[in-house]
Amino acid sequence: MKILRRLLGFAYRYRLYTVLAYACLLASTGLGLTQPLIFQQVIDRGIGEGNRTVLLQMAVALMVVNVTISLLQFGMSYLNEFVSQRVAYDIRNALYDHLQRLSFAYHDRGKTGELMSRVTSDVDSARIFTGQGVLQTVNTVVLYATILTMMFTLHWRLALLSLVTIPFIGYAAVTYGTRVRPMFSRMSRQWAQLTAVLQENITGVRVVKAFARETFESEKFADENREYLQRNITATRLQALVYPLMLFISAIGTILILWYGGSEVMRGGLTLGTLLAFNSYLQRLAQPTRQLGVIISWVSRAVASGERLFEILDAPSPVASRPGAPEMPPIEGRVVFDHVSFAYGQQRAGEARFQPRAERLTDRGEIVTPPSPAEMGADVLRDVSLEALPDQVVALLGHTGSGKSTLVSLIPRFYDVTAGAVTIDGHDVRGVELQSLRRQIGIVMQESLLFSATAAENIAYGRPDASPAQIERAARAAQAWDFIQELPEGLETKIGERGVTLSGGQRQRIAIARALLIDPRILILDDATASVDMKTEFQIQQALAELMKGRTTFVIAQRLTTIKNADQILVLEHGQIVQRGTHDQLLEQPGPYRQIYDLQLRDQEEVLAQISGVGGVSGVSGVSGVGGVSGVGGQRARG
């Protein structure tokens, strides 16, 4: 009930329209009731008494009544639709805005598909309820009350008799609502299953073919297909039985009236016109009664949908600007973590129904195994302290799940720390206005997510008012200008889902241009080696070097170059900084850095060495000695 009331709250703003719609409804229902009386007059007085004047009067009356009803009906359904569409519009806007402001912690668990279905189908059932649902309910009640009154006034015994069928129709209608509809929802679940198999087959067609599993797949599909057929037939069968049953029962009503009423007319206790009027009234009741089932299912769907909608709208965003928080002044770039600890658990509380996911921001694009409830509250970062001076490059190293991505997410305040503080130029990030903070921080994620818009709009995403010259400058600096020029419409080419498909390397460079254009003082970078060819890789590296120039940069590092260039290297393990220093310092001490270096970075170093050794690239021999690797030609070759 509370949920329905809240849903109706959305319509409250348009109460004037609603009141008008209901006025139209009542007026047209009331007028509709005069119709059988008109027929009664036609038969008893016009024809029965041979009165042509009455006949003419009644014809005119019917015309007037029906034209008025037509207009009222139009007004009612227009006003009602108007209100319910406005309500849907308002809910959609509210959802949209709320969703985009909810913190990362919320989106870590939500699935796009699930959220989408709430915004589409749940908003729809809310709309139907606030519009048709309420209107039809009121209509049914009003109709019942008035028709019953009329019938009892005309002939109470006949009225009593004809009412015998109503409970049966009601029962059938309710059965329909409570039994047939669930069957159909089971059916549509199976349908979803069927399409899921199909989709998987199409997207995985390479694997299917490579393993020559066509027959196996066909059988798998046939199973789901058959199950769907079964459910469909079961549901349709019951529907085919119940729905015409309602028509049958209402025909019984007519039969009873005809039989008892006919006998009454013979005895002279009833006029023929009244009998026929009676029948008309009964027919008018059948329709809303049959609708009962539909109304019930509308209401129950609205309750479920409303619950889900309010769950989103009520979800608090723990990360929000404090009321009256001051704007972040222009940033110098001194970032300090003061004994910072962080756990996802607290922000997750109460949202257990979602699959919790950790470290989703940039961590190699992979989604880490959901933690068990016991792990939920575990600290992802423990007592982390660091200081980055303006323009410094801080490289973060560590295994998946060691907390690198979490650490950088705390700087633009995507999450709030559980203990300690993150300050920028001495301002606690929690104490300043959120958007003014984020506007000064640039982020390049590993997965370069672009939007369906032109290349120019994508580059200007952080500064929609940027001039074409600024956009071009950013694109050039990000090494994206050349390929953008080759697109069919240059900067104005639509990219993203509905437009031209860009390669991974191209997307990445647009993402870099996007970050460059806002000219951030602090830069967060996931320096991932994407699957691009060497030339692109080279261009991306140049673009990155350009991007990092003159900014405080936090980089989740993969490339040896980046790591060597860093002013500080922080090695994370299980949420703690276990080593810090420069490349040279760290190589000298035993520890995780040396291990990572041996395992991964050395490969890169070897090539450096080989190229300088074999090819004799001039001027680099001294540098290649940094890593202290020599004579590696083929030492790692197997067998």
Added chain:
Amino acid sequence: MTATVAATRSRDAEDDEVLGKAYDPRIVSRTWEYVKPYRGRMALATLLMIVIACANLSGPYLIKVALDYAIPGKDGRLLLLTVGAFFFTALVAWLGTYGQTYIMSWVGQSVLFSMRRSLFSHLQRLSFSFYDNMEAGRIMSRMTGDVNALNEFLTSGVVAIASDFFVLVGIVVLMFTLNWRLAAVTMLVVPVIAFATHLYRSRSREMYREVRRQNAIVTGNLAENISGVRVVQAFAREDVNRGKFDEVNRENLRRLIKATAWSSGFGPVITFISTVATVIVIWYGGQQVLGGAMTLGSLWAFLSYVGRFFEPINDLSARYNSMQAAMAGGERVFELLDTPPAVQDRAGAYELPAITGRVKFDNVVFEYLPDRPVLRGISLDADPGELVALVGHTGAGKSSIINILLRFYDIKSGSITIDGHDIREVTTESLRRQVGLVLQEPFLFSGTVRDNIRYGKLDATDEEIVAAAKAVNLHEFVASLPFGYDTEVQERGASLSQGQKQLLSFARALIADPRILILDEATSSVDTATEKLIQQALETLMRGRTSFVIAHRLSTIIAANQILVLENGRIVERGTHTELLQHEGHYYSLYSMQYRFQLAGVQGVAAE
């Protein structure tokens, strides 16, 4: 390439919107093939339809009998008889409707079932060239939307149209029988109704099409904002985006309300026209009754029939749309069914016998599109157990070599032989069974870990599965999962890390135990510990098999027996790592390109 994509998109949009003929004999006869097995039931349903229509139409006539004879004549027996007949027709209508609906949906669903089945099987046979040109979404809509639209033609189409016609004709005949003059006068409103209905339908169809289009924009905007919420927040775009969303949302509302205004008007207009008809009947018919040319019962029956006149007209008009959609859907469905697979087993293709794994390419030329060769004369020779590494820029032709070796496409000229058997002479099934493929982006099916490993060998025992998992370093991880091997890998393996997915795809390939292994090495970076596991697993996987690897790992390249350097569809260099580096050719520059920058970077630091 990009232009093609754009073209496909817009064509697809048209696909959904443009409706043409409401009747296409070609499509109807093709559909009939599927319906034929059920023609007995169809006939029964049609018979029931006629019975139902008769039962429904007899109602007003029975009332007429009561009004004209039983009641005025005070004939209690006749009244009871009429009432009994009425009951009987209502019962017949109920049971008949039940039977007819059930039979028709049974037939319709069975037809759908077999249509989906043959479409799916056909999809399994279609080659890659088909999938290259067809997005997954479009194939999906063929299988779901189009097939369902075609079904409309069956369940609610044919029989319902026949039924509507029958009812309509029945009413007209009855009305003329009751009083031909009154019937003729009443018929005057029919063209008006038909015209109004048609006008309303075509206009509102257009309006709602616009609404749907706008609605898709709203949904698209929203979906993008949700999936890109991190970027939105990172760039503090919330306010701008809210404004943009409100714009599209408002436009959607505007169109909806416009369409609503139109559709709200339809009911009242029909009410009005039918009132005109009723008034005619009352006025003119009443005169006739008074003049003795007509009975009261006939007048009443007449009124009832006029009231029932509009439903079938409205229905028929609605059917017109669904028939159009059915024909358009059918067109696309049959087009898909008629697409021949580009790669087919030759007549007389034989099973590839157990191979040792000697692969030979002899001057192979291959093109995806006519006259745009991507491989221009590739020759290579791989001995059993050899590791062949393919390197080169994007677009050099590495993936094409893999694709044609598995015969995902047929080559244009030259030949590919395995142990001396031309791969076009053997059945593709027997070929692919002995050639394993590990993709760069491991694709997992929904189901358990066990199901996914077993995909490589359907009759694998649990022990074999565990052994395979152990061999590729996956077992320890699986054992730590809540349900071990029975853990579901959700939504295409979302709960597994990239590295774990790779290991799982290794296990799947290993259990299939192919003699030839094709591997597209993943470039995505995994953490060092996983990387080590993957390298070990790779060694296990490649051991004793002829392996073709699109190599990204230095360790793989160094270990290769031969490295083939591709450029523009040609092998420009071949040899081992050391040989090629000494040669200072393409391979050398390929690698120095990547690392020279790193050196420069280091120098830069040194200079500071």
